[in-house]
Amino acid sequence: MVDEVTQKILRDPAFQELEKKRNKLGWTLTAITLVIYYGFILLVAFSPSTLATPLGGMTTSLGLPLGVGIILASILMTGIYVRRANSVFDVLVDKIKENAK
Amino acid sequence: MSRIRTLLASILGLLAPAAFAAGALEGEAQKRPINVTAIAMFLGFVALTLVITYWAARRTRSRHTFYAAGGNITGLQNGLAIAGDFMSAASFLGISALVYGSGFDGLLYSIGFLVGWPIIMFLIAERLRNLGRYTFADVVSFRLGQKPIRILAACGTLVTVAFYLIAQMVGAGQLIKLLFGLDYFNAVIIVGVLMMIYVTFGGMLATTWVQIIKAVLLLLGASFMALMVLVQFGFNVDALFAKAVEVSPKHGAIMGPGGFVKDPVSAISLGLALMFGTAGLPHILMRFFTVKDAKEARKSVFYATSFIGYFYILTFIIGFGAIVLVGTDPQYLDAKGGLLGGNNMAAIHLAHAVGGNVTLGFISAVAFATILAVVSGLTLAGATAVSHDLYASVFRKGAANDKQEVRVSRIATVCLAIVAIVLGIVFEKQNVAFMVGLAFAVAASANFPVLILSMFWKGLTTRGATIGGFLGLITAVTLTVLGPAVWVKTFGHAVPIFPYDTPAIFSMPLAFIGCWLFSITDKSAAAAREADLFLAQFVRSQTGIGASTGASH
Numbered sequence: 230m231v232d233e234v235t236q237k238i239l240r241d242p243a244f245q246e247l248e249k250k251r252n253k254l255g256w257t258l259t260a261i262t263l264v265i266y267y268g269f270i271l272l273v274a275f276s277p278s279t280l281a282t283p284l285g286g287m288t289t290s291l292g293l294p295l296g297v298g299i300i301l302a303s304i305l306m307t308g309i310y311v312r313r314a315n316s317v318f319d320v321l322v323d324k325i326k327e328n329a330k
Numbered sequence: 331m332s333r334i335r336t337l338l339a340s341i342l343g344l345l346a347p348a349a350f351a352a353g354a355l356e357g358e359a360q361k362r363p364i365n366v367t368a369i370a371m372f373l374g375f376v377a378l379t380l381v382i383t384y385w386a387a388r389r390t391r392s393r394h395t396f397y398a399a400g401g402n403i404t405g406l407q408n409g410l411a412i413a414g415d416f417m418s419a420a421s422f423l424g425i426s427a428l429v430y431g432s433g434f435d436g437l438l439y440s441i442g443f444l445v446g447w448p449i450i451m452f453l454i455a456e457r458l459r460n461l462g463r464y465t466f467a468d469v470v471s472f473r474l475g476q477k478p479i480r481i482l483a484a485c486g487t488l489v490t491v492a493f494y495l496i497a498q499m500v501g502a503g504q505l506i507k508l509l510f511g512l513d514y515f516n517a518v519i520i521v522g523v524l525m526m527i528y529v530t531f532g533g534m535l536a537t538t539w540v541q542i543i544k545a546v547l548l549l550l551g552a553s554f555m556a557l558m559v560l561v562q563f564g565f566n567v568d569a570l571f572a573k574a575v576e577v578s579p580k581h582g583a584i585m586g587p588g589g590f591v592k593d594p595v596s597a598i599s600l601g602l603a604l605m606f607g608t609a610g611l612p613h614i615l616m617r618f619f620t621v622k623d624a625k626e627a628r629k630s631v632f633y634a635t636s637f638i639g640y641f642y643i644l645t646f647i648i649g650f651g652a653i654v655l656v657g658t659d660p661q662y663l664d665a666k667g668g669l670l671g672g673n674n675m676a677a678i679h680l681a682h683a684v685g686g687n688v689t690l691g692f693i694s695a696v697a698f699a700t701i702l703a704v705v706s707g708l709t710l711a712g713a714t715a716v717s718h719d720l721y722a723s724v725f726r727k728g729a730a731n732d733k734q735e736v737r738v739s740r741i742a743t744v745c746l747a748i749v750a751i752v753l754g755i756v757f758e759k760q761n762v763a764f765m766v767g768l769a770f771a772v773a774a775s776a777n778f779p780v781l782i783l784s785m786f787w788k789g790l791t792t793r794g795a796t797i798g799g800f801l802g803l804i805t806a807v808t809l810t811v812l813g814p815a816v817w818v819k820t821f822g823h824a825v826p827i828f829p830y831d832t833p834a835i836f837s838m839p840l841a842f843i844g845c846w847l848f849s850i851t852d853k854s855a856a857a858a859r860e861a862d863l864f865l866a867q868f869v870r871s872q873t874g875i876g877a878s879t880g881a882s883h
Contacts, residue, residue: 235866238873248872255452262448266441270601273438273587274594280434281586288572290585296437297646300639303444307451307632314456314628322873329875 234329241328247321254313258306265299365510367691368698372510375543375699376524382539386532393735396533397464397714401878403538403620409633412617414541415707416443416608416634417548417641418498419505419700420766423674425642429649430657430669430676433574433584436649440642442601446608447638451631454609457785457871459618459627463878466615466777467719470784473863475792475856476727479780480719482799486776487612487715489803490769491708492753495746497765498708499754502701508671509678509694518754525705526747529713530740534620537706544703547696549637552644555677555693558684559651567647574653579667584653599835606838607770610778613711624874645677652676655683709746716742764815767832771810775802775837783845785871788864791857794849802841809833 231239238244272280280292390396403411421443429436462468467483499518506517528536563569571585578584608614618627656662662670662679669675681693717739722730730738780799783790810816812827849857870876 231862231865234875235869238869238875239865244869244872251872259449259452262445262452266445266605267598267601269441270597271594274597277587281582283585287568288575288585289568290434292434292586293437293571296434296441297643299441300444300642303448304632304636304639306448307635310451311628311632315625319625325873326875 238325238329241325243321243324243328247318247325250321251314251318254310258310262303262306265302269295269299365691365694367687368510368694369691371691371695372698375547375695378543379524379528379536379540379702382543383528383532383536386536386539390531390533390535391736392732393464393718393739395535396736396739397616397710397718398619399534399538401620401622403626405621405626405629406633407538407542408617408621408626408630409637410545411538411541411620412614412630412634413637413641414545414548414700414703415614415617416638417545417700418704419501419697421641422548422552422645422700423505423677423697426645426649426652426677426680427673427675429646430652431673432588433578433580433650433653434586435588437642437646438587439604440645442604443608444635444639444642446605447631447635449605450609451628451635453782454615454785455618455627455631456624456874458615458781459621459624460871460874460877461785461867462619464616464619464718465714466612466781467715467723470780470795471723472784472867473860474784474790474795476723478792478796480723482780482796482803483777484715484719484724486610486772486780486799486803487719488712489807490610490612490773490777491712491715491746492749493765493772494769495705495708495712495750496753496757497762497769498701498705499750500757500760500762502698502705503754503758505701506698508675509697514758515755518751521702521705522747522751522754524702525709525750526744528702528706529710529743529747533736533739534616534710537703537710538617538620540703540706544696544699545637548700549641551681551689551693551696552641552648554689555651555680555684556644556647559647559655559680562655570647570650570654574650577658578653593830595835596830596832599830599832602838603767603770603774603832603834605774606778607772607774607834610773610776610781611770612715612773612777613707615777615781616711616714617707619878623877648677648680651684652680656680659683705750709743709750712746713739713742716746761815761819764810764813764819764831767815768807768810771806771832771834771837772803774834775806775841776800779838779841779845783842787849788861788868789849790845791849791852791854791860793852793854793857794845794847797848798841798843798845801844802837805837805840806833809837 280290280295282291283289284291394400425436425439428439458466458469461472465483467480470483471479499521502521503514503518506512507514528540559570563573575581575585618630621627621630656669656676656679664670669679678690678693678697682690717735721738722728722735776799779802780795784795809828810833813831813833814826815831817823817826
């Protein structure tokens with residue numbers, strides 16, 4: 230039932246490598262995002278005073294650098310994904326397209 | 331408990347301009363004197379966008395241009411446009427108001443809004459672009475039955491868009507009344523008519539550029555305000571916080587989580603709706619088809635995440651700036667010490683405090699422009715669901731030509747604009763704060779599960795997706811109606827039947843379970859065929875081979 234081109238691509242080692250690498254990166258970063266975000270939410274729900282703790286001698290509380298850190302981490306992780314996709318995934322995709330011809 | 335509910339309701343409400351409007355205007359909505367600078371700047375914006383619409387209209391002949399701007403938008407442009415869709419007046423005024431009122435809690439919402447974006451990047455963006463053409467229903471129906479899936483997706487889209495749109499229209503009317511001193515009725519009509527012109531004539535091309543311009547203006551305005559606040563404290567953020575703690579009525583409490591914290595179920599449910607709702611918003615998903623390929627799609631997400639994240643950091647500084655500079659200045663306060671026009675005016679008053687009438691006019695005009703841009707994107711998504719999913723795919727079974735499809739889309743746009751104006755007027759006095767929360771919950775419970783399963787799970791069948799998707803949709807709507815926001819606040823019952831404001835923690839798993847259960851028990855020949863087609867879909871989703879290209883044809 231599966232057409233020939235699809236079968237050929239599925240057998241291509243470059244495709245298998247692409248799938249493996251993209252899945253690994255995508256799900257790893259997703260897991261990190263979920264852990265960071267829901268960890269933060271649970272901290273808010275169960276131990277708000279931890280987040281309100283002032284940082285040594287300042288007014289700034291622990292929650293602020295953590296919160297801003299999550300924002301920056303989100304940007305950083307999307308950046309990592311793009312970088313890796315540009316340098317690794319696209320090369321593999323080109324190879325797969327070449328092989329499928 | 332009731333205090334938490336009220337707080338959660340108001341917090342949910344902050345997702346929408348309607349919310350702040352509702353919050354700000356629950357008492358008397360006093361009209362402001364006419365603000366000439368603001369109106370002049372707004373007219374400038376309208377003139378510019380109409381020129382763009384004229385330019386776009388001359389290029390909009392095919393459905394490929396109407397729905398997807400010809401696929402020629404770059405990653406950076408699309409990132410800005412997505413940020414424009416996302417940085418609504420609610421984000422700007424609502425979150426800075428929440429920071430002004432509660433400090434740290436404002437940051438919690440910003441984070442909830444932002445963390446949906448990495449998920450879109452890691453799991454959805456590239457696959458969506460590789461598999462679809464104009465709507466997310468293209469992706470879901472790639473190997474599943476066209477008719478039931480298109481109907482489900484169109485329902486999910488229209489319900490999401492309708493609730494979002496009502497919230498925006500009511501918010502727009504209230505906000506414009508406050509900012510410009512115009513009548514509510516006139517304000518709603520102006521917004522509706524302008525949006526109708528942009529979308530009907532200019533389609534996605536005009537909508538995209540309206541978003542981009544608005545996003546740039548909003549980022550510039552917010553950057554300027556944050557900068558002016560920081561200058562006053564010699565760029566020492568801790569000094570800003572210290573002063574805010576000193577002058578705020580809540581003092582040290584603004585530096586930690588407030589009332590949001592005592593009910594973990596609500597907290598997690600809201601988190602789910604925000605994170606996964608973002609990945610199921612039809613007007614956001616549609617934006618990924620405006621770029622050339624998967625590479626540009628992922629670039630868009632990176633730029634969008636960066637702009638949105640930067641913007642939320644600005645709103646935090648703006649909120650704290652308002653505590654210090656606005657909350658202590660009697661010219662912005664009423665007799666009871668509250669902000670004139672309500673907390674949602676915090677950023678607007680701050681604009682005046684740091685930059686006088688010119689900045690005030692600029693920020694007011696940008697807030698108006700923001701609403702216009704967001705309603706345009708929503709209307710286009712709704713019109714596309716009608717013309718592409720319902721008309722072309724269900725009624726004409728793919729036989730409609732370019733011209734017919736674009737014509738239906740334009741008619742649908744006009745109808746949606748009229749409906750939006752009418753609903754905006756009908757709902758003027760209603761509390762519509764729950765509607766954006768509902769839109770996110772529906773997106774997370776109907777659109778997202780079906781979309782993600784269709785991309786990742788071979789076993790998903792038409793029957794499973796249809797039943798699961800409708801289960802999520804109906805549950806999300808029903809639980810919202812039985813919950814505190816509607817059952818108690820709108821219908822006036824004493825006790826809600828469903829105790830939480832956000833249904834996502836129940837409706838989302840239910841949708842997934844429905845999809846799973848009715849797929850694995852589906853032994854039909856069609857189901858077996860659909861499973862066979864998965865491999866071809868899988869190859870295309872990974873490589874983009876066979877995907878629609880950016881070139882117009």
